[in-house]
Amino acid sequence: MSFAHPFVLALTLLAVAALLWGLRALDRRRSADALAYSNLAFLEAAAATRVPWPAIVAGVWALAAACFGVALAGPHLVAPVAVRDGAVALCIDTSGSMSATDVQPTRADAALRAVRAFIDSVPDGTRISIVAFSSSAAVIMPASDDKDAVRDALARIPAPNGGTAIGDALDVAARSLPPVRHRAIVLVTDGVNNAGSDPLEVAPQIGATGTTIDTVGIGTSGSGLLIPGTSEEADLDESALRAVAEAGHGAYARVGDADALARRLSDIARSTTVEPRRIDASFPLAIAGGTIMIVATFGAFGLGRFP
Amino acid sequence: MNGLRAAIVRGARRTRRRGDGVHAPRSGDGYEFVQLRGYEEGDDPRRIDWAATARVGSLQTRVFLEETSLVLAAFIDESASMRVGRKRRLTDAADDALRAWFGAAESEDRTLRIVDDRIVNGTRPALHARAARPFDLRRTLTFAAHVLPVGASLLAVLDGFDLPAEESPSAGPVDELLLAVAARCDATVLLARDPWYDGLPLRGLRRVRDAESGRSRLLYFGRRARERFVAAVAEREKRLTARFRNAGWRVGALDETDGRASLDRAFGLIGALDFAPAGA
Structure with a gap:
């Protein structure tokens, strides 16, 4: 795979990383407003779910952002x-x-x-x-x-x-x-x-x-x-x-x-x-990113992450 | 004499188990007749009123007012895990219970509160004393077992989160301390009821903070998770109650809305709360 604008890729990935870091920091700051519970270990043991939803949501968002970032960099593939x-x-x-x-x-x-x-x-x-x-x-x-x-x-x-x-x-x-x-x-x-x-x-x-x-x-x-x-x-x-x-x-x-x-x-x-x-993968990647973003948004609504 | 004091007096007079379940009468019964009541296992046979027994057809025991004054002792778990609640903090409800407890004292009684590793004497100082160190149940029980006068009435208000699990190796010594305190005093514990015992107000992904450590975690709360939580809270309350009762303690639930009523319920003065949460 080659990129028409590799520097855009680097900048976009940096921007995505900064965004994720910022969101994480914001989320941590919000912990002051989080519901205080007497014993978090008990709550986790009692109500823990086996599916790591927070990680899945974060992963899907990151994937969507990465798709957009890579699409902006103009990726080209040589495929049969x-x-x-x-x-x-x-x-x-x-x-x-x-x-x-x-x-x-x-x-x-x-x-x-x-x-x-x-x-x-x-x-x-x-x-x-x-x-x-x-x-x-x-x-x-x-x-x-x-x-x-x-x-x-x-x-x-x-x-x-x-x-x-x-x-x-x-x-x-x-x-x-x-x-x-x-x-x-x-x-x-x-x-x-x-x-x-x-x-x-x-x-x-x-x-x-x-x-x-x-x-x-x-x-x-x-x-x-x-x-x-x-x-x-x-x-x-x-x-x-x-x-x-x-x-x-x-x-x-x-x-x-x-x-x-x-x-x-x-x-x-x-x-x-x-x-x-040689195939220009920008458009398919942008479409994939958009689709993932829509799925992630609806999924997040379903999981109560929004509003 | 107010109802709570009468109940405390009755509790202080009640016979209690010693060692391997042998009942022994408490010393210090007075001579001022109060009432007749049905015979209870462990009552001194000399207190049986045979005339009343003949009239009623079942054994009747004469109850006398204890002439010795009460020693009303208390300790409260003031840790951050008690500073949570739906509308008000559990510590506020604990303060209600404490005020009612010391409010039952009369002039000849002694009031004292265990705070950290010291005794605070006198009702006003005891009510306003604040712990300087994190609450440690084992340390507090050890202290109570050694310093409280024999026959004292003890009120403990705690959430039980620092009580080692029954299967833990450190559970044995704490359970022995519970037995030791109950053998020495008429011990009552108000177990702080989980403010969300009937259902977590959380849905979906929510950040929850540990009141003690401040550590927070992003957790997912689905329908099944909420159901599991309600069941776990009910089970925990049941196990804690059984544990204290087995050690000879009187057990009540501290409801965050009314600590005074919680204390009255523990002494059977008003109807008990349904301890098992609705829907559990």
């Missing part, structure tokens, strides 16, 4: 704000290794479930496109803010088959994004790039346009599946995925089960569709 007009491209790996069952029920089904969670989590108004890729990449759903249409499009994702063209997928995803200010690509894959363009060359170009790339590696090592046409085991090229994410100013994460994948995509949905924004 949901981007209503953002666009996200989901790149889903449909290579043959996605049929592996090390992630229950299969990597492909877990990915679909996670994509649904992603769609549920993004703010309304965010445009989502779906890109499926194996040996080549294709747009399954062009960018749309109609979440139902995007969910329906998931049915058109092909069954696992073929190689892994991560570079092509990134390129197609970048082209599917509309020219809006906030763009992001989320890549979900379980393999090593073995077809099409080199993702390590494509990613920096995309990153340079301001598009964020988040990568998620799915699957456990030693699934037993081979890369089609080779005798190599299907395993993640984590260093490449990490490098892609870095080039796209995003993050890489590896998940080993369906729930973790769904959680990760939900997190990405929230983080990639928000942006830090």
Whole structure:
């Protein structure tokens, strides 16, 4: 939090402290007019209430005064704000290794479930496109803010088959994004790039346009599946995925089960569709102070503090 | 002889417990016949009027005027805790009671007041004496137990706030002093009734000051707090009364509006106040 007029804050807080001190002194001076009772300890023990009302009233007044003081100082917050007009491209790996069952029920089904969670989590108004890729990449759903249409499009994702063209997928995803200010690509894959363009060359170009790339590696090592046409085991090229994410100013994460994948995509949905924004908190604080002041005043009337 | 004096004389003559509850007649009964009355436990059997007993059908005792003069002693709690009240201070009511007490004295009687650790003799000096030190019940009782003549009639007016709680370790010695004084004198105590015994006039957040120390606190008085206060005052009065009665004292309530009437009530001359507050 920063303040436009920090000296006003200091002065106001000093003024509030002086006011409270003055009120306290006045209250003490009034003790001469207070009802004299033979034995205050007996009265306290007999009629004491467990709720510290005097402290609560003083605390509420102090809070209201502090709200006004801070509001006068022009506070500014940098807070994550949901981007209503953002666009996200989901790149889903449909290579043959996605049929592996090390992630229950299969990597492909877990990915679909996670994509649904992603769609549920993004703010309304965010445009989502779906890109499926194996040996080549294709747009399954062009960018749309109609979440139902995007969910329906998931049915058109092909069954696992073929190689892994991560570079092509990134390129197609970048082209599917509309020219809006906030763009992001989320890549979900379980393999090593073995077809099409080199993702390590494509990613920096995309990153340079301001598009964020988040990568998620799915699957456990030693699934037993081979890369089609080779005798190599299907395993993640984590260093490449990490490098892609870095080039796209995003993050890489590896998940080993369906729930973790769904959680990760939900997190990405929230983080990639928000942006830090500087907010002037003066008005809300002044409103809060006023509300608290009204509540405190009525509360004080109720407690017999006034007139 | 005024009614109060007669009551004091009767009280001075009454038999009292000694030690483990054995009743013993007081010495000093006179020979001037006053009245016949029903036999009371502890009366000297030699005083039973058998002829009257035969006529009435129940034991009758002859009462004689005590020929020895009275010693009317008194002490008052003059501490700040007694200088409170609704319309007038409790100390003013205590002064009323004191004037009535010493006003019952006749020429042959002796009046004395315990102030601090000294005896002030004579009605006028006793009425106008003022304590120079804070009231200390234990010290005053100790002094009374040692210096008051045996058979004296003692009036004490206090609020009982400096009486140690029954569960306190210091309660035992004070209770023993109460017993000792009651064994030596015909002791009467007027317990200052809390001016707000029937309800605190406070609502909501109010500052209350301790009359003794001057310390003040901001307290919240809700409906339940006021109800708890009334119940606590009634309970305190009940316990104080029982404590003094168990020690052999005659107990009355000092009402701030009329100390004289409070004294009369203590001696049963007028109807007693309902000691338990209304609604308690």
